[in-house]
Amino acid sequence: MSSSGTEGDPNRRSLTVVGSRFDLDEAAIAALLADEPRYRVRQLRRGLLEGREPSDLTDLPKALRGRLAEAPGLQPGLHLVHESVSDDGETVKWLWELDPPGRERVETVLMHYPERTTVCVSSQAGCAMGCTFCATGQLGFERHLTAGEIVEQVVRARATAAASGRRLGNVVFMGMGEPLANLDRVWTAVHVLHDDLGISARHLTISTVGVVPGIQRLAAADLPVNLAVSLHAATDEVRNELVPLGRRYPLAVLVEACARYVEATGRRLSLEWALIAGTNDTPRQADALAGIARTLRAHVNLIPLNPTPGFPTTGSSPAAVRAFCDRLVHLGVNATVRRNRGTDIDAACGQLRASMAGSPVRLERR
Ligand code: SAH
Ligand code: SF4
Numbered sequence: 258m259s260s261s262g263t264e265g266d267p268n269r270r271s272l273t274v275v276g277s278r279f280d281l282d283e284a285a286i287a288a289l290l291a292d293e294p295r296y297r298v299r300q301l302r303r304g305l306l307e308g309r310e311p312s313d314l315t316d317l318p319k320a321l322r323g324r325l326a327e328a329p330g331l332q333p334g335l336h337l338v339h340e341s342v343s344d345d346g347e348t349v350k351w352l353w354e355l356d357p358p359g360r361e362r363v364e365t366v367l368m369h370y371p372e373r374t375t376v377c378v379s380s381q382a383g384c385a386m387g388c389t390f391c392a393t394g395q396l397g398f399e400r401h402l403t404a405g406e407i408v409e410q411v412v413r414a415r416a417t418a419a420a421s422g423r424r425l426g427n428v429v430f431m432g433m434g435e436p437l438a439n440l441d442r443v444w445t446a447v448h449v450l451h452d453d454l455g456i457s458a459r460h461l462t463i464s465t466v467g468v469v470p471g472i473q474r475l476a477a478a479d480l481p482v483n484l485a486v487s488l489h490a491a492t493d494e495v496r497n498e499l500v501p502l503g504r505r506y507p508l509a510v511l512v513e514a515c516a517r518y519v520e521a522t523g524r525r526l527s528l529e530w531a532l533i534a535g536t537n538d539t540p541r542q543a544d545a546l547a548g549i550a551r552t553l554r555a556h557v558n559l560i561p562l563n564p565t566p567g568f569p570t571t572g573s574s575p576a577a578v579r580a581f582c583d584r585l586v587h588l589g590v591n592a593t594v595r596r597n598r599g600t601d602i603d604a605a606c607g608q609l610r611a612s613m614a615g616s617p618v619r620l621e622r623r
Contacts, residue, residue, distance in 0.1 A: 277334025280405030308416030376414035381434025404445035437471025481522035491545030532573035547588035
């Protein structure tokens, strides 16, 4: 697969690199259990997907548990560097080191809302897209996550949620990385979440900065997941300043691909918009955005920009956010201001990693 990862069949499963125990398919697990009855394969796989360690799977014979606990292919792919919990306890953020340790780091965020629990997962270490306001974009691309590393983030978040009596029901691909630049592996993970963890397609959301070939592949894929498009600007001039990929796929081309996605899947689209003072919070941008949102019948999510070190511009003031949202609503657009979850624990894309560069394991409760 090329590093852009946008070619090929959207339904193709890719398991080329083993990064986590969840990259083992049934055949590989069966090979580990060669001398055991066939039903052990399902037992082991189910136990792992419930977030249990091989040594804790008491429905397996003790000697087998001991052997599995040592098996190289069954080791976790994520090593905890840091865990932080927001003041209100409703947001938990993990910084993980990928395998082998000492190199790439990625983040996962678990968010409890009164009516649902959602996990935000990373799809790549770093990101090649270089959006100017984004801490992950400033890192550059490091590597794709394997499907198993993506699944492992969900499994671990789900186990944490279950321990406090919450059921994890939603997964959003809005952590580090561009999911549509790693679509083969993302799609393999989507299938595990859907087929094995029972999370329905309408509770899975892929966020993209606008990788048009990826949107086209998704429109033809076998599960109608939700699509969030990080638009951030409604004129090419402003968008190209914020999102370099805009030069490859101008707004007209992106909006056309979005329209086809909605048509093909029947799913509602959302447009993400990080409000940046004096850049994309102007009445002109609101009016142009309203035109696009109405065409696509899309919901607009507004979020004040989280400050990113190295990006001089700041988020819009609460009054400017309100005025921008009101203008959209007045123009007939379905728009909401998203709460800035976990600002006190750097829970915006790539920010915990940026603030924790080189630090040892630390557990923190704030
Ligand atoms: N690459 C994908 C998904 C990961 S980024 C994408 O761009 O959509 C997830 C979301 O966080 C995107 O909407 C992105 O624009 C937003 N984001 C990145 N940096 C941000 C910041 N400093 N403040 C607010 N939102 C930010
Ligand atoms: Fe990559 Fe998304 Fe950040 Fe842009 S906003 S650099 S696409 S992670």
